[in-house]
Amino acid sequence: MTLEVSHLTGGYGQTNTIEDISFTVASGTLTALIGLNGSGKTTTINHLIGIMQPKAGQIIFDGIDSQKEPVRYQSALSYIPELPVVYEDLTLNEHVQTTISAYHLDEKKAESDAQRLFKIFRLEDKGNWFPIDFSKGMRQKVMIVMALLADTPLLVIDEPFIxxxxxxxxxLIDLLKEKKAAGSTILMSTHVIAGAEEFVDQFLLLDQGKIHIRGHLKDIFQAFPKQKTIDGVYYQLAKEAEK
Known part of the structure; x- marks a missing residue:
């Protein structure tokens, strides 16, 4: 089940935020989008989850075209946003029931999976809590639990560690490794690079709406031989953009 992004161009209004982006993410792998703010990471993700429609190009997952078969495509993915979006009038347990209904999950298995995830994220005694009682970090955990509970083959994540x-x-890193081992296809944007080589199979460095470099971290540093850190790479890109 491969995610194939081909010559994707898009943006807001008449402005193209991303141009001619192409990449693939194979089943059982995780690709990370990295780059400066405004480089096109979130715009790319918004196209992948269907919030924005491409001006050109294709997004295909497991043979399903996101534009020709949007319902089938959407049912194959789950999404963890950067800013948690929860239902203020539903308890944590009711969020689970909503996810079960939305994704037509086996109720007994899903409830068992939910309890396991609650325990991992230390939410097991929060089932009857409403979002008003949750901290920002707890809300983020709720979004993660619901996305993983859906158990879709494609997982799209925007800055999950914030x-x-x-x-x-x-x-979360342990769970992402677990999802990869089970064959999930994962795309994630992140600013957290430390230790990422351990679980990221491919990095895509975006710069001004285009893929600047793809590969492992060593490939990125080879392209920026004067830099020893990702922050240094970002600084160099920012300085070059000013010229």
Missing amino acids: GLDPLAVAD
């Missing part, structure tokens, strides 16, 4: 404590970050 707002999470170090223990929750480690827990």
